[in-house]
Amino acid sequence: MRVEQFELWASRARPPVIFWLSGFTFPTGFLTAVLQSSARQNNISVDSLSWEFIVSSVDDSNLVYPPKDGVWVRGLYLEGAGWDRKNSCLVEAEPMQLVCLMPTIHFRPAESRKKSAKGMYSCPCYYYPNRAGSSDRPSFVIGIDLRSGAMTSDHWIKRGTALLMSLDS
Numbered sequence: 001m002r003v004e005q006f007e008l009w010a011s012r013a014r015p016p017v018i019f020w021l022s023g024f025t026f027p028t029g030f031l032t033a034v035l036q037s038s039a040r041q042n043n044i045s046v047d048s049l050s051w052e053f054i055v056s057s058v059d060d061s062n063l064v065y066p067p068k069d070g071v072w073v074r075g076l077y078l079e080g081a082g083w084d085r086k087n088s089c090l091v092e093a094e095p096m097q098l099v100c101l102m103p104t105i106h107f108r109p110a111e112s113r114k115k116s117a118k119g120m121y122s123c124p125c126y127y128y129p130n131r132a133g134s135s136d137r138p139s140f141v142i143g144i145d146l147r148s149g150a151m152t153s154d155h156w157i158k159r160g161t162a163l164l165m166s167l168d169s
Helices: 002-012 027-042 153-159
Strands: 018-020 049-055 071-074 077-079 082-084 089-091 099-101 105-111 120-126 140-147 162-164
Touching (some): 027 049, 027 105, 027 140, 049 140, 089 140, 120 153
Parallel strands (some): 018 071, 120 162
Antiparallel strands (some): 049 105, 071 105, 077 162, 082 089
């Protein structure tokens, strides 16, 4: 899948509409490049940018054009919670459901904001289910703000709710 993503990108000579973030060896480098590109485009300092995350409520087949600013990202798995597509927020997972596929997320560069808004959970995103990582490669990638729904962010912290880029250890 990784080779397919880059092969398609190279053959078309333009970036894909939706990126499979897990296909990157160094996804934080890719995300930094997106921020830098946005900073240049808008003639602002890259240090003044942070991320705004918008979870898509439509099917991926409807995403035919890249977003005006930022990138569409697919292929993340939600562990310790479920996702309510209708209300676009976290919910309790179905019984016996350990992980669920997260809908595509719009990673949109935005001028730095203060702390996370009320009703949001800063969900950590990890490379692997082994969240501790190793001495040569930490597992944490980025914190992604998700609407916490009827529960508080403390509830999802206690649940250990996280996004995973891969289900393989």
